[in-house]
Amino acid sequence: MQRPAGASSARDALRRAASGIALIDHHAHSVLRTGPDRAGFEDAMTEAHERPPAPATAFDSQLGFALRRHCAPVLGLEPFAPAQAYLARRAELGAAEATRRLLAASGIGLVLLDHGYAAERLLTPAEFTTVTGVPTRPVVRLEAVAEEAFEASRDAHELVRAIDARLEAASATATAWKTIAAYRTGLALDPAPPGDGEVRAAAADWIATGDRRLRHPVLVRHLIWWALSRGGALQVHTGFGDPDLLLADANPLHLQPLIARATSTGSRIALLHCHPFEREAAFLCHAFGHVVMDVGLAVPHLGAQAPGSIRQALGLAPLHAVLFSTDAWGLPELYLLGSRLWRDAIVDVLGAHVEAGEWTLDDAVRVIGMIGRGNAERTYGLSTEGERP
Template identity: 45%
Template sequence: MSRPARRRASEEPRAPNRARARASSACPGTRGSGICSTLLAPGRSGRTAGTARRGIVGRPGGGCGEEAGEVLEFLEASPLVDHHCHGVLDRGLGREAFEESLTEAETTGPPGVSMFDTQVGFALRRWCPPVLDLDAHAEPDAYLARRAELGAAEVNRRFLGAAGLAALCVDTGYRPRALLGPPELGRLAGAHAHEIVRLETVAEQVAAQGVDAARFADEVRSRLDARDAVGAKSIAAYRAGLELSGERPAAAEVAAAAGRLMRQEAPRVRDEVLHRFLVFCAVDAGLPVQFHVGYGDVDADLRRGDPLLLIELLRAMDPVPAMLLHNYPFHRHAGYLAQVLPNVYVDAGLATHNLGHRAPALIAELLELAPFGKVLYSSDAFALAELYHLGALLFRHGLAGFLARGVDDGAWTAGDAERVAGLIASGNARRVYGI
């Protein structure tokens, strides 16, 4: 089914400011949630109203703020740099497999529990059906039937295109299933795609090929140098925890740890020495290093995932950028580190779409201490193309609302709000990664 082109909010005719202000103050649909229900409701045709994305309120509980609409229009017209994301599936999914892709758990839970009855599930039903020509809030079975009717290729094309991306930095190290890689993702999104190399994967590949332990370090460095990557990623949080020393491991320590790794039937880096060694390999190569922090799947031990545990290593890495990913529920700790350490940057990826309607609160809390020039956008989308769209949409809404409230309160000017929006949307990522 072909779909008529829809105007972006930034392309719609705009009423004079006074008229728009009167319309905003008179909006009957505002509730304490900060969302104008009138502007966000589906139109009579069943499609989302063309002005829906102007419905974020500048002040909680107030009228439909003009400033929020203008900041949101600016963000919608500004392609994002998604600095941490993954591949998507190129095949159809049944309901069970689809719901499993909406959770960080291994399963969706016992009978009677549905991932559609979660923040991310309701966000998906609110924002994704119109992209597939359905009413907002379509029932799950109707949504999945329409998804199957269109086919994976068309679904992926629509959602990656709807995300409004200029560039993607794709973590290629985790592929438990067949996923589309950076070239395919870039083509579907109409964006430049870059690789983020996962450090532990490189080390495990070297170990699996039987390289002598004494040559392990040089082989890892050589392979890392040969990759055309814009950054590296550490998953120490999943394996050894984040309490990593800031000292470079000695060559003898690395060789001994490599020997232990090679004796494993299926090499899996879990040694604190090797995690530190790998980070310093990336530092020596001049690559920004991404760290998984906090929220993740069941392999992540949140007791060892607080970014404050990294402080010694973060200091030792300076001036090479350290990119703290996800961060929930430690996002305020991450914001503190971004303020006090010159080389630390933060995002709220993964948590943004999982928190759904509560994403604006997360974004506001991240921005309490973090310098605005050190906050980036990421989706951490994986498997489902919908997560690219949801991450981008909820980020834009949350950031626009935060900045507009500041304009309303006189904390900064409208010009400042647009400048900061541009930094967080893409400018900071372009500067750090050189893309």
């Protein structure tokens, strides 16, 4: 990596610390099975559903500039190679080789993988590991489990039993649960666990709609409380995402009553991504010892402005409560960007603390290790000694 002009020895030490960690990406998805054409590639660079009118391009964005800066050299091109040259080189190498190179350059040592969205277009977790050499652990998407049960059930009684049986089966291997309530009901849910009768009535309502997509708030609460009652870790998508969610309803502050009620369960709640509500999420981490957060997803999209997001998270949030993720989906470039931009940003933010005399270098190095790896090991009870590269 290029040494910025005027870099201090503290920043050099932090840069070495950040680049030396085999990161644990505590939430991401697999990559596309086949190399996309330019339109498909650009679609995967943005959360928008609509393409911008020509000649506008998704490459003219913070993410696009960061991609040309950081990914082009990994594929053997000059930094900032034009988009067309980048895509031509990528096609020449093939999707598997591009994926292998980008994941190797990311320095990510373990991925907690949510394979519950558009899985048919992506490498399976086993294929992902074969191509990249990076091991994965399963994050089970609660709504996807319920939707599989929906297809196999004829009445409400059978549906509720099928949901619970499938969750029970998934619990044998799940490292974490995940809810996309933000996309389905918004996060302003009644905080109480629903009663059995309510759940059965809701299941009947769902069947009556004939629509596989689960949107019933009582059933979403049932799934959430099923996971919380197991005392494990529940990931909750909050903040920025695609336009299927209403951003105002995805503010993590809506979860405060539910978080407070879950205190006694012994479970951990991971607020995913959180942008632009980093400060709100940081407050929840501060106020509740069982809450952690990340700013993945936002980091690659914010590009050169990613330090601002990380700076906000590292305000109120206790330092044991901030985790690293990429939330990469589809493009292996998003793994590299999530990792590279995070490493640069954490050096930027903590380097300023050290240079101002407010933090010691040793503490800053230790915190980089906590956020990059240690906090995820503790949150998910991971035993990963054998997986360090």
